[in-house]
Every structure is written in C-alpha cells, then in structure tokens.
Amino acid sequence: MNNKGLLVVISGPSGVGKGTVLRSYLAQNKKVKVSxxxxxxxxxxxxxxxxxxxxxxxxxxxxxxxxxxxxxxxxxxxxxxxxxxxxxxxxxxxxNDVILEIEVQGAMQVKQKCPDALMIFILPPSMAELTKRLIDRRTEDEETINRRMAAAKNELAQASSYDYAVINDNVDDAVEKIGAILRAAKCSTNYMKDFINEVQQL
Amino acid sequence: MNNKGLLVVISGPSGVGKGTVLRSYLAQNKKVKVSxxxxxxxxxxxxxxxxxxxxxxxxxxxxxxxxxxxxxxxxxxxxxxxxxxxxxxxxxxxxNDVILEIEVQGAMQVKQKCPDALMIFILPPSMAELTKRLIDRRTEDEETINRRMAAAKNELAQASSYDYAVINDNVDDAVEKIGAILRAAKCSTNYMKDFINEVQQL
The missing domain is CATH 3.30.63.10 (Guanylate Kinase phosphate binding domain)
Structure with missing residues (x-):
C-alpha cells in the first residue's frame, strides 16, 4: 500500500483568505505539514x-x-x-501530506519538478468581494490595494493551470472541499497503483 | 457557474459489494440518479x-x-x-449526478464517448476476501464461483484505466470516499471553467 504523503500546492490572490482557510484546515488535520x-x-x-x-x-x-x-x-x-x-x-x-502556500510562478516550477503535486487555487467569490476584503483589512493604502488587484488579475489568469479551484465564499466550505480533494487524490488510480498491482498478483 | 451534473461510472468485480455501497451512497445523496x-x-x-x-x-x-x-x-x-x-x-x-453501474467493457465505451466521465473502480481488500464474499453468498455453486473469480481477475487488470479506485473494506468508508471523489470533481478546474472565466472577466 502506498503510504507516501501528498504534495499539495495552494495559491490564490492576496486577500482571498488563503491564510485563514489553511489555518482552519491544519487545525483539523494534524498530520498535514506546511513547508x-x-x-x-x-x-x-x-x-x-x-x-x-x-x-x-x-x-x-x-x-x-x-x-x-x-x-x-x-x-x-x-x-x-x-x-x-x-x-x-x-x-x-x-x-505526511505537505502543503506549500506559494505564488503562481513558484507553483508552476513545483508542478514541473513534481508532476504528481496536487495543485489547488483559491478563488474569491467575485473580484468585487476581493477588493472589499483588501479594503476591509485597513492595513493597505489605495495604491497598494490597486497594485494587489492588478496582481490578482494576473494570478487569476493562471487558475486554469491548477488541478482544482476552490471558492472561498465560506471558510468551512472551503476547508471541507480541500479535505475532499485530498481524500479523493488518495483514491486516484495513480496513487493506488501499488495496491492495485498487489491485488492483481494474488 | 457550471450546474451540470457529473456522469459517474462505477465498476468492480462480482462480489465486491458494489450494490451495497451504491444503495448506501444513494440513501445519503437524494439528488444522485442511477441510470x-x-x-x-x-x-x-x-x-x-x-x-x-x-x-x-x-x-x-x-x-x-x-x-x-x-x-x-x-x-x-x-x-x-x-x-x-x-x-x-x-x-x-x-x-443531477448520474451513476452508471456497468462492467468494464461498457465503461471503456462510455469513457470514449464522454471523456469527462468520472471513472471509479471498486476494489476488494484482497482476492481471498473476494472469494470469501462469493462463497458466503451461498447462491452460487463452485463452478460459478471459479468462473466469477476468473472474470474478476480480468476486470481487475483494467482497474488502472479508471480515474479512481476505492477499496470496499468497510461500506461506510467506501461511501465516504465516493462522496469525496464527487465533491472534488466539482472543484476541478475543468468543471469550474465557466466560473473561472466569469471571475476573470470582472
């Protein structure tokens, strides 16, 4: 049986709430490590x-x-x-599963070196909501917010290069979806190939 | 947003418990239809x-x-x-998601016509356990059991052509895994492509 952990890459634009989702996911999944x-x-x-x-x-x-x-x-x-x-x-x-929370360019480098990496992109429910979240932080001035929104558009243009896209409308839903994605990945015939071979031999 | 259901193909050797797993899954998921x-x-x-x-x-x-x-x-x-x-x-x-419970040859025909179909193979925990389950049914004679075991070996040889392999060691676990696979599939960037385009436009 294949007991190796999964390499999981998580990206998403600034303000989408990656940190909150990730902390909540990790609180529920103690065997998952963050790089x-x-x-x-x-x-x-x-x-x-x-x-x-x-x-x-x-x-x-x-x-x-x-x-x-x-x-x-x-x-x-x-x-x-x-x-x-x-x-x-x-x-x-x-x-242990390992999560890398990295930006899009780094994520593409990882995918090239580790084709089995599970690539997850966190999406905002809408661009308006993303702008609102950046403003609500009250830590950035208008220029920074505009720069972040421009960067977000560039990052979103790469979302389709990921395997999965999870909308962070509600943190619990997003966490539940990430859990389902990891559990499903452990049932992929690629991940299960050693067990499948084993059953076939007997 | 993409609201189309998923086409799900489920196969597995005779005696693996597909029927039990499927009935239990359907009892919990009323919007899923069986073809x-x-x-x-x-x-x-x-x-x-x-x-x-x-x-x-x-x-x-x-x-x-x-x-x-x-x-x-x-x-x-x-x-x-x-x-x-x-x-x-x-x-x-x-x-609505639609499940086809069909044998391996039919499954391959479906995959060819509908490349987006989610292909799930139900595996026994071991060949010994599969033999035991066929014997425990007490509905088949030895010749039938031997014929089914030979067929099972042929079917298992195709398991790697599926997207996912779920071991039916415990019905609740198998049902939970099938649920995770369907939820994950609805987060795939392929399934989410309309939403991703929409967010990018705004």
Missing part, C-alpha cells in the same frame, strides 16, 4: 529560524538552488525566497 | 419497464445504438444490454 520557506532576507523581530523561515546566506541559498535543492525559488526586492526540497521529501516519505 | 439500462430480454416476474430496465425490441435497440442513442452496449447470451443516452443527458442537464 517552511528559505530566504536570504534578515529575520524581523520575533522571527525564528526553522519556524517562520529558514534564514540563510545568499551563498548557501544559491548553492542549494544550483544543486536542485529547491523545489522552487524566486527573487523579490533583492532577496531570494524558495522551498527547500529536503524537509518536504522527508515529511512525504514519513507519510 | 436504468435498456435490454432486449423478456421481463422477469416483478420487473417493471422504466424501473428495473427499459424493455425494448431488438429492432428498437439496434436503431438506437446505430443512431448514437446508447452510451454503451453489449450482447450477452443472445440479448442486448445498453445505457440509453437520453435519460442520462436529461438528468445531467437538470444538474
């Missing part, structure tokens, strides 16, 4: 190495990336960010 | 037209089949059996 990103930026007050990020030098980061030690990586505002392969593979081999 | 097969054989006592089968003449059956009015059909012991397209499409358009 910790690596970065070359300096830790902010309160951030711990190995908890919020793996903090590393640019030299170390680039060495890992060159040796295929990153499932995806990118540069933002002069710093590198990426997903170290090692922790992810260790958890998958231990039978 | 009624057409046949040219004579009704048995108690069988009603449009309930157990659509009974029809060979002429009518062949006319339908020639005009692409059957999603799949085959001949057994001199009689034709098939799935009339009309009822299935009417229910799908009304937003």
């Amino acid at each position: 910790i990103s690596a970065t070359t930026r300096n830790p902010r007050p309160g951030e711990e190495d190995g908890v919020h990020y793996y903090f590393m030098t640019e030299e170390r980061f680039c060495q890992l990336a060159e040796n295929d030690g990153m499932l995806e990586h990118a540069q933002y505002s002069g710093n590198y960010y990426g997903t170290p392969r090692e922790m992810v593979e260790r958890e998958l081999c231990a039978g | 009624i097969s057409a046949t040219t054989r004579n009704p048995r006592p108690g069988e009603e037209d449009g309930v157990h089968y659509y009974f029809m003449t060979e002429e009518r059956f062949c006319q339908l089949a020639e005009n692409d009015g059957m999603l799949e059909h085959a001949q057994y012991s001199g009689n034709y059996y098939g799935t009339p397209r009309e009822m299935v499409e009417r229910e799908l358009c009304a937003g």
Whole structure:
C-alpha cells in the first residue's frame, strides 16, 4: 500500500483568505505539514529560524538552488525566497501530506519538478468581494490595494493551470472541499497503483 | 457557474459489494440518479419497464445504438444490454449526478464517448476476501464461483484505466470516499471553467 504523503500546492490572490482557510484546515488535520520557506532576507523581530523561515546566506541559498535543492525559488526586492526540497521529501516519505502556500510562478516550477503535486487555487467569490476584503483589512493604502488587484488579475489568469479551484465564499466550505480533494487524490488510480498491482498478483 | 451534473461510472468485480455501497451512497445523496439500462430480454416476474430496465425490441435497440442513442452496449447470451443516452443527458442537464453501474467493457465505451466521465473502480481488500464474499453468498455453486473469480481477475487488470479506485473494506468508508471523489470533481478546474472565466472577466 502506498503510504507516501501528498504534495499539495495552494495559491490564490492576496486577500482571498488563503491564510485563514489553511489555518482552519491544519487545525483539523494534524498530520498535514506546511513547508517552511528559505530566504536570504534578515529575520524581523520575533522571527525564528526553522519556524517562520529558514534564514540563510545568499551563498548557501544559491548553492542549494544550483544543486536542485529547491523545489522552487524566486527573487523579490533583492532577496531570494524558495522551498527547500529536503524537509518536504522527508515529511512525504514519513507519510505526511505537505502543503506549500506559494505564488503562481513558484507553483508552476513545483508542478514541473513534481508532476504528481496536487495543485489547488483559491478563488474569491467575485473580484468585487476581493477588493472589499483588501479594503476591509485597513492595513493597505489605495495604491497598494490597486497594485494587489492588478496582481490578482494576473494570478487569476493562471487558475486554469491548477488541478482544482476552490471558492472561498465560506471558510468551512472551503476547508471541507480541500479535505475532499485530498481524500479523493488518495483514491486516484495513480496513487493506488501499488495496491492495485498487489491485488492483481494474488 | 457550471450546474451540470457529473456522469459517474462505477465498476468492480462480482462480489465486491458494489450494490451495497451504491444503495448506501444513494440513501445519503437524494439528488444522485442511477441510470436504468435498456435490454432486449423478456421481463422477469416483478420487473417493471422504466424501473428495473427499459424493455425494448431488438429492432428498437439496434436503431438506437446505430443512431448514437446508447452510451454503451453489449450482447450477452443472445440479448442486448445498453445505457440509453437520453435519460442520462436529461438528468445531467437538470444538474443531477448520474451513476452508471456497468462492467468494464461498457465503461471503456462510455469513457470514449464522454471523456469527462468520472471513472471509479471498486476494489476488494484482497482476492481471498473476494472469494470469501462469493462463497458466503451461498447462491452460487463452485463452478460459478471459479468462473466469477476468473472474470474478476480480468476486470481487475483494467482497474488502472479508471480515474479512481476505492477499496470496499468497510461500506461506510467506501461511501465516504465516493462522496469525496464527487465533491472534488466539482472543484476541478475543468468543471469550474465557466466560473473561472466569469471571475476573470470582472
């Protein structure tokens, strides 16, 4: 029987509520792990190495990336960010599902390296609702909101490249759907191929 | 929003418990319909037209089949059996999911005509357990059981052609998995494509 965990990629535009959905999902599914990103930026007050990020030098980061030690990586505002392969593979081999919450470009890199990755895109119920959620945060000025909405449109244009799209209209519904997607994936004939072979042999 | 129902094909070897799983699933999901097969054989006592089968003449059956009015059909012991397209499409358009409980050859015909059909294969926990279940029925003699086991091996060899494989170790688990598979399918970006386009336009 195939006991390897599932690699799950979750993306969605800023303001769609990925964080809330994910926290609620994780509270109900203790065996699911979230990947910790690596970065070359300096830790902010309160951030711990190995908890919020793996903090590393640019030299170390680039060495890992060159040796295929990153499932995806990118540069933002002069710093590198990426997903170290090692922790992810260790958890998958231990039978734990691993969730990567990453943006669209990184997600496409992961899909290329790990074609079995389950790709889930979180959709807003509408663009109007997404704008409303960004405004309701009251943490961003108008310029930032407009920039985020433009970015959201670019990201939404990639939604069809994902396997699944979950509308976050209601957090509980979205969490329930993500659960169903993971349970279904574990019944896919691809995931079940070892068991199918086993039954056929006997 | 895409409100069309899902076409679901369920197959599995004789004795695996498809009937029990399906009845239990349907009891919990009232909007799911089961397709009624057409046949040219004579009704048995108690069988009603449009309930157990659509009974029809060979002429009518062949006319339908020639005009692409059957999603799949085959001949057994001199009689034709098939799935009339009309009822299935009417229910799908009304937003109801439709389950076809058919054998492997018919399932492959459906997959060819309806590539979006969700293909689920019900697996026994083991071949030993399948033999035990056939013996426990006490309705078949040894020769019939041996014939069914040989057929089961042929059918299991096709399991990998399905999208999903559900082990019927425990009826409630199997029913729960089928539910998850259908809910997940309704989140697939293919099923969601109209909504995704709609959100992108706004």
